[in-house]
Amino acid sequence: xxxxxxxxxxxxxxxxxxxxxxxxxxxxxxxxxxxxxxxxxxxxxxxxxxxxxxxxxxxxxxxxxxxxxxxxxxxxxxxxxxxxxxxxxxxxxxxxxxxxxxxxxxxxxxxxxxxxxxxxxxxxxxxxxxxxxxxxxxxxxxxxxxxxxxxxxxxxxxxxxxxxxxxxxxxxxxxxxxxxxxxxxxxxxxxxxxxxxxxxxxxxxxxxxxxxxxxxxxxxxxxxxxxxxxxxxxxxxxxxxxxxxxxxxxxxxxxxxxxxxxxxxxxxxxxxxxxxxxxxxxxxxxxxxxxxxx
Amino acid sequence: xxxxxxxxxxxxxxxxxxxxxxxxxxxxxxxxxxxxxxxxxxxxxxxxxxxxxxxxxxxxxxxxxxxxxxxxxxxxxxxxxxxxxxxxxxxxxxxxxxxxxxxxxxxxxxxxxxxxxxxxxxxxxxxxxxxxxxxxxxxxxxxxxxxxxxxxxxxxxxxxxxxxxxxxxxxxxxxxxxxxxxxxxxxxxxxxxxxxxxxxxxxxxxxxxxxxxxxxxxxxxxxxxxxxxxxxxxxxxxxxxxxxxxxxxxxxxxxxxxxxxxxxxxxxxxxxxxxxxxxxxxxxxxxxxxxxx
Numbered sequence: 235x236x237x238x239x240x241x242x243x244x245x246x247x248x249x250x251x252x253x254x255x256x257x258x259x260x261x262x263x264x265x266x267x268x269x270x271x272x273x274x275x276x277x278x279x280x281x282x283x284x285x286x287x288x289x290x291x292x293x294x295x296x297x298x299x300x301x302x303x304x305x306x307x308x309x310x311x312x313x314x315x316x317x318x319x320x321x322x323x324x325x326x327x328x329x330x331x332x333x334x335x336x337x338x339x340x341x342x343x344x345x346x347x348x349x350x351x352x353x354x355x356x357x358x359x360x361x362x363x364x365x366x367x368x369x370x371x372x373x374x375x376x377x378x379x380x381x382x383x384x385x386x387x388x389x390x391x392x393x394x395x396x397x398x399x400x401x402x403x404x405x406x407x408x409x410x411x412x413x414x415x416x417x418x419x420x421x422x423x424x425x426x427x428x429x430x431x432x433x434x435x436x437x438x439x440x441x442x443x444x445x446x447x448x449x450x451x452x453x454x455x456x457x458x459x460x461x462x463x464x465x466x467x468x469x470x471x472x473x474x475x476x477x478x479x480x481x482x483x484x485x486x487x488x489x490x491x492x493x494x495x496x497x498x499x500x501x502x503x504x505x506x507x508x509x510x511x512x513x514x515x516x517x518x519x520x521x522x523x524x525x526x527x528x
Numbered sequence: 529x530x531x532x533x534x535x536x537x538x539x540x541x542x543x544x545x546x547x548x549x550x551x552x553x554x555x556x557x558x559x560x561x562x563x564x565x566x567x568x569x570x571x572x573x574x575x576x577x578x579x580x581x582x583x584x585x586x587x588x589x590x591x592x593x594x595x596x597x598x599x600x601x602x603x604x605x606x607x608x609x610x611x612x613x614x615x616x617x618x619x620x621x622x623x624x625x626x627x628x629x630x631x632x633x634x635x636x637x638x639x640x641x642x643x644x645x646x647x648x649x650x651x652x653x654x655x656x657x658x659x660x661x662x663x664x665x666x667x668x669x670x671x672x673x674x675x676x677x678x679x680x681x682x683x684x685x686x687x688x689x690x691x692x693x694x695x696x697x698x699x700x701x702x703x704x705x706x707x708x709x710x711x712x713x714x715x716x717x718x719x720x721x722x723x724x725x726x727x728x729x730x731x732x733x734x735x736x737x738x739x740x741x742x743x744x745x746x747x748x749x750x751x752x753x754x755x756x757x758x759x760x761x762x763x764x765x766x767x768x769x770x771x772x773x774x775x776x777x778x779x780x781x782x783x784x785x786x787x788x789x790x791x792x793x794x795x796x797x798x799x800x801x802x803x804x805x806x807x808x809x810x811x812x813x814x815x816x817x818x819x820x821x
Contacts (some may be wrong), residue, residue: 237676242633243626245724245725246628246632248724248726249625249630249729250625250626250628250634252624254644257647261650263658264657264659267662268655268657268658271658294768294781318654334546338552338553340803340804341556342553342556344800345559345560346800347558347800348754348799349753349755349772350754350756351775351796352772352795355778356560356563356789357788358561359562359789365575389678399559406581428736443714457697460653463757466756466776480567481653485761487655488660497657501657504654505654508651509649
């Protein structure tokens, strides 16, 4: 028996080793490294002197970084709630038996499949001020021509529209799976009691879907907070920083102006925000959850 | 009046719902329609002041031009190679680890697993800078010495793009949950027959895990094919570019829209076709991996 245990240990480690080594090297160690680098003036090549809290002092005074936090918060709030609401609405309607149901489901889900880069390219074309389809439509409707992504006030809303459009389908799919698992007798009971369908929705469907809403809220917030791809290819943070986001700042500081120490300090700020968001959500959202989550 | 409207709604509910859904899905698919129609047009049609939504005639010239232009075949080969390798390798090593966490009682299993779960919460963007440094200072690669200095390390190599993408705390977690549901008696029986754990995994567990591997594989496949940020940081030369980087690089010059749209169609169509062929599989994968855990 003892020998078996010894073998267990050996094989246990052996099978875990390859993936754990990579996990360790590319996720755990980087987390610690970020903390250390954030206290230095590392430039990705040679210089790496300890400079204490200077990077963090700089962050507080960095107007562009403050703007990027504001933009990220606006983006997150204005994508996540419409996404949840529209995804849920689509799921409710497409859970009932209507003709062409699977076609509609696929249609809503398709934007989620291609990369953010591909869909950004398509939107870039649609938003094009001189030949893009949106301005042509505006022309037909006799509305003023817009500069869309080149307009200080419109650029961020444009990115938000893309963000919403892309992930309604994802939220919908998860909600459909959740609706399927709600016991049928609840609906039968409410029907016997004569509840209207709106009432049934608010008293049965919505509360029963709470775990999924919670899951989507947490993961959606974290991923919206890390928005980068579309910013980098559509606007590069412009016009005049109107669309720059936290990750975009981290990227451009580190890899374009080679201030990796400063970039790392920003990363720490991002990490703390993401952590707080997750914890808050867990604290207020997880009450009464009886299902296991990731 | 209001009552009449509500009665009308109730009796025609199905038709109203159907019409609304038709309009909405057309709206959602509209960008893709534009993408495809633009890719069939010529440069003159796009720049002409008279706007027509349909191309004058169907010509696939732009697609041919794209494939002949620059290194586009190379970009496609890069992306296909990277995606397939990353997907297969990560499925193998992550399911192996998942099996070990589920079935073998080794010392420190719990601690290692909790660390893994913490890692699950960390988005890739946060580890970007150190990951770059590690890849750059990888020992004994790309002219680096044993301590990882002197050369460019794994920057601009296939290995450099792939290695960080192989990790998958989520995949390990999912496989573990899946293997936990297997009866333990299998292991004991195999043990009595003198079968060691690696063989139990390869001969019994792996052949049984088709369903979980397929849903995990589709997720990984899409993710790797679509990844932009990590290749952007790690790729330096033109010949190592992935299709996503190549698409983004259209912005570096005056954009030829018809070419860009043809390229975008080529890059996104494979995934959409895969999706349409096994739609159920995709959505099942998403919903089981997303919620049940």
